[in-house]
Amino acid sequence: MTLGTNSMNKDTILKVDHLSMKFGGLMAINDFSFEARRGEITALIGPNGAGKTTVFNCITGFYKPTMGMITLQQKDGHTYLLERLRDFEITKIAKVSRTFQNIRLFSGLTVLENLLVAQHNALMKASGYTVLGLLGLPAYTKASAAAIDKARYWLDKANLTERADDPAGDLPYGAQRRLEIARAMCTGPELLCLDEPAAGLNPRESAALNALLHSIRDEGVSILLIEHDMSVVMEISDHVVVLEYGQKISDGTPDHVKNDPKVIAAYLGVEDDEVEEIEDQLDEGRI
Ligand SMILES: Nc1ncnc2c1ncn2[C@@H]1O[C@H](COP(=O)(O)OP(=O)(O)OP(=O)(O)O)[C@@H](O)[C@H]1O
Structure with missing residues (x-):
């Protein structure tokens, strides 16, 4: 409320x-x-x-x-x-975003994909919630570029850029924790x-x-x-x-x-x- x-x-x-x-x-x-x-x-x-x-x-x-x-x-x-x-x-x-005591990443997705999934709401909104929007709307193209920029920014802050294409589940424990925090930050x-x-x-x-x-x-x-x-x-x-x-x-x-x-x-x-x-x-x- x-x-x-x-x-x-x-x-x-x-x-x-x-x-x-x-x-x-x-x-x-x-x-x-x-x-x-x-x-x-x-x-x-x-x-x-x-x-x-x-x-x-x-x-x-x-x-x-x-x-x-x-x-x-x-x-x-x-x-x-x-x-x-x-x-x-x-x-x-x-x-308000949160992380949990137990790590909850999509371990089969890459580090970068985890950060993009977190921005799903903003991307869907920009698509107008239609397939046509996904394919052609300039708003979606712009939002998609912005999502990638944001993901890159937090990858860098979390010192994970070099692991961007690795499955999240392959990261050492401390890096997974930082990824969770980066993912929460991607929701703004x-x-x-x-x-x-x-x-x-x-x-x-x-x-x-x-x-x-x-x-x-x-x-x-x-x-x-x-x-x-x-x-x-x-x-x-x-x-x-x-x-x-x-x-x-x-x-x-x-x-x-x-x-x-x-x-x-x-x-x-x-x-x-x-x-x-x-x-x-x-x-x-x-x-
Ligand atoms: N869903 C629940 N149902 C019943 N009792 C609960 C529930 N969640 C917490 N409690 C009880 O409430 C009290 C506070 O628990 P809580 O987990 O919030 O403490 P905590 O300070 O986070 O503990 P810890 O440091 O061990 O994680 C405890 O007595 C716990 O058993």
Whole structure:
């Protein structure tokens, strides 16, 4: 659902208000609110089972939240209530793209073909949805050239140009991850949501991923990611939000969050008041 324009701060791209999600008797997300700013990398972190994927699934339309509002504000000021859109509308109209924990490429298609398939909607629109359009309309020819240019651009950014004609399934794991992100970028998102992009990567692949994410941010695209690898989170994020048992326990810069006793307690699985004692023991080298 579009809200037209509104009075939200123009630097906010995503506003999650009082989100709750219940599975039967389990309150997986409980009154969770946060904002992601435009042009920033925001990381959503928390221990296993904290509710990160559930929040992602609510934002990207895989789940309908039990309660709450998720507002996406585009650069031109148009806003959409994501919980009222269907998942394909979230990509197409609200311009939110996502990747998944498990790689989902067309492994038998080439790297380039994967990037062209992602632009299928734009190409079909230019064809007027007719075979004649596909064969002769100048609009289609123009759109098709633009799709190839965009694919080339993201191949280069993802450092995959040399592998363009290879089947996607033949790429090493880290390159497949970058291809998935390049494919999501070919849909022209304003917000890119990444579910554990660094999972299973070696340090070299992880560095290549960080470089790609920084170049995406530098183009003004906002990124929201779930990540377990704290070195990745601390290195690339501008803003970190921490969830525990479906509730927000911390929100701020990577430095702020890293030193927040509530976060340390959540990750170590101890009570808040035990944190100071643990910090002393760490300082004294007793643990
Ligand atoms: N479809 C579902 N049906 C029932 N319970 C669910 C469903 N999806 C998630 N849950 C439960 O909701 C809670 C939050 O799960 P979620 O997967 O969102 O956490 P997470 O922080 O992403 O965990 P992880 O880091 O392990 O991926 C868990 O207790 C999980 O078992």
